Structure formats: C-alpha cells, structure tokens
Amino acid sequence: MSERSRVAILISGRGSNMAALIYAARAADCAYEVVLVTGDRPDAPGLDLADAEGIPTARFPRPAAKDKSQFFEALTEALEAEQVDLIALAGFMRIIPADFVEGWRGRILNIHPSLLPKYKGVGTHEAVLGARETSTGASVHLVSNELDSGEVLGQVEVAVLPGDDPKTLAERVLIAEHQLYPRILSEYAARPFNSEWIEGQVDGLARQLPEVGRKTSHGSPGWSVGGEKGKLFAIIANHHHGEDAVGLLIKASGPDEMTGLIEAQPDVYYWPKYYGASGWLGVKLNRRDVDWGQVRDWLERSWRACAPPRLTKLMRAADEF
Template sequence: MVVLISGNGGNLQAMIDAIRAGRLPARIAAVISNRTDAYGLQRAADAGIHAETLSHTTFDSREAFDRALQQRVDSFQPDLVVLAGFMRIFTADFVRHYAGRMLNIHPSLLPLYKGVHTHRRVLEDGANEHGVSVHFVTPELDGGSVIMQAKVPVLPSDTEETLAQRVHVQEHIIYPRVVKWFVEGRLKLENDQVMLDDNALTRPVQHLSE
C-alpha cells in the first residue's frame, strides 16, 4: 500500500507497528507527503520505508497536482491507498481512479462533523460523545461509505487537546484493523455498498473502546 500524509503520521506509525507485530499482513511500498516538514516522513525513514514529498504549492491547479500525485502513487502499483492525515481535497477524477481501494480516517462519528476542527465543534455543541470513522473515499468530502467507528465520551473537563488524544487512541486501533480486512480480501466496496465477509454492512462496525 501507499500511505499519504501531511503531518505527524500517528496513524502511519500505527500501521508500521501493526505490520512489525504481525497483526497486519501488508507492506507499505511508499509514504508520500505534500509537506516537506511532515514528521511522518521521518517515521517512514526510521522504518526503512521509501518516503518522498510532492508539494502542492509547486502546481498551478488542484488538477495538475492530483495528476502528478496519481503518477507517483501508481508507480508503486499499490493495492490500497491509505490516507493518514492527508490534508488535501481530491478532484473527482483522482478519487474515481482509486474507487474501492482508497481509505480515509476522519475524527468524528460520520456523517456528523464533516470537514475540519471536529473536536472544537463537538465541544461547542455540548455533545456527550465523539469518535472516529474509517470510510472508503468518494468525491464527496468525508461522504464515503463508513466501515468502522469507535466512540469516546466527551467529559465535562475536556479541552480540544484532551478530547483529540482520546480519539487518537481509538484511531490507532481501528485503522490497522480495517486495513487488515481489506488486504485479507474480507472488505470490498461494491456499488457504493460496503461488503464485509460477503455481507452488506447496514451500519458501521462499532469498536467497543475500553
């Protein structure tokens, strides 16, 4: 698989750790970032994984960047593209090219709180629960079919940072698990319907956090 990042690479590290521990039967062929300062690039280098940067700032349009990125990704012939904190919105053509083989993780209980600043918005709304969703990527922002979710309670004492930390813990559990289902052939997307073990998912699988 190819992993796309823009920042710290915490979910990338979770994948690396799961592969090393034998929990994830996959190989990360490359890590590509759109930012040169992404710490995830160092995580990849430390793990002996090819890492490179393709900066969107050097392209005059979103379409031009996506075409170049697609060429770089395809050069590694991945079975799966994993978005791990990649902070770019793709063109529809790019998404269609990887239909059914591109996953994303989003820090909310989709379809709630699409987009950015999810932890802040949850706190502002006074919600009593929050969480994270893994979904297939479609042209609609954070709108693809959701595969798995994990919920966390929102505590009266929570700040954006403390809430984000608890969500991160769940991210690092469920994302490698969903990727494992995909690489084992158990997870597929057929006509926008998530199929797990040849059964249509009528609702996301819920991970029961500790």
C-alpha cells in the same frame, strides 16, 4: 490468504496515524504492507520517520495554488510504480480531485475524528463540545467525492469528559484512531479473500434477478431460479476438493467456450472438479482484481440459461422495449 495488499500512506504532517499503520503492518497476521509514504509537503516530519523505519518515501514539491494537477500526476506515477493496491489517508490535508478519486474508487481509505455522519469536515472537536455531546469517536471510511461521506467501514466511541477542551478531547480521540485504523485497514485489505464477504457480494448481485432463491449443492451455497424447486444457476465453491479458488460456478455454453476461456485467462477461469463435466465454469473470486460488473453479467447469463421460459420471455420482451 494470498499475498498482502500493498498500501501507500498519504500525510501532511507528523504522521501519527501513519506510524500506527506502519507498526501494525509488522504483525504476521496483518493483511497489508506499507510500500510507500508520501504527501503534499516534502518537509513533513512523518516522512523522516518513514525513512528511519525503512519505508520508501516520495517527496514532491508542494502543489501550486493555481494548478495542483502536476502534483496528482506525479503522485499517480509513484503509486503505479509501487503497484499500490490501497491508499490510506493519514492527516492528508488536501482536497483530492474528483478524477483521482474515481480512478481509485473503493481503494482510498480515510480516518475522521467523529462518529460519521456526525460532524464532517474540520472543527470536529469544537463542534462536539459545542453540542454538549457525551460521546464522540473516530470513523474509518472510504473516500468519495462528497466530503467525509463514503461508506463507513468501522468506528470506535470515545467518552467526552467534564472539563474537556478541544485539545484534550483530540488527544484522546487520537489514541482511539491509532487502535481503529490499522484493524479496519487490515480487515478491508483481506476482504477479497474472505469467503463470507465474497458470498455476500454474489448474493447481492444474484438477488437483483427475478424469482431468485437460495439453495445448496452438496453443501455448497447456491442460487436457484423459479421457486423452491427451481434450477441452480450459480454455486459458490469454497476451495472445493482442494482447489485454491473461492469460485463462482456458472453455466457456460459448452466445453469449447469453457476451454477457450480457461486457456486465455487461467488466473480468472478454471475447470471445477466434478462440476466441469456438467457444464459449470469456475470464475475465481478470491482475487483483488475481480470485475464485479463481469460477475453480474455472468450471473444474468447463467440465470437466463436455467430460468423457465415464462421468465426469459418477459426478460426478452423487456430487452426489446
């Protein structure tokens, strides 16, 4: 795996989940490192703990009631200064503006003390007990502009015991949170370098195109167009012949284009061994900054280059319409 993801933790209070994330990051196999702890309360006790553990902190004035923009502008500057990859909310009790969420789309995680989509928002444990549930739990999810509604990345179940009250239930759920959050954050941080996850992303995009099937090329997974005997238009090369890339091989227009792209963006494009001579261009996908929209465009372009005329004719007609 490449270097670890740089994580910022946002808190508002004592930061018990923050502490769990910090200590988990000290394991050699953890896929993230904590590079900043901050929040909306400069006197939050969790900041003192982060200072004591040698984690950089930023203490901002509490956001003004009428205008919170200054706080989020200062927060953005701090995150960019630390070159943060992911944000982990850990008891951050502040509604996040839509433009901030959009700017960090897919890169903000939160933990919630219920088995989402059940019991969103506050008063979770009271709601669980009021509904006489026999179990509850915790969920780690991506943050979206709808409260507690982003993609759920992982959950853990916790039994509700006879005689539980909101305090006793919260204490037990918190133990589960401390186990769940570091594991899910590490798994999510490692996604960009996981060949199975990368293949799944490519598969989802490729199958949006007409008459696409799966096919192998010398043992490597690939995608063909036009039925079982159709042409390959995309191949995953997983560290092929010692290369450091999990690459997507797609058809380029020729050596001139391939050379130009590789020279201009060597961190993105490469000349794949054995395949390059046949007109296949390599796109490195084991990167954090992959533009999946660009990958989709390359897949469609390569599909068009390999598809039978009956399919490209229909697509051209659709484009004109």
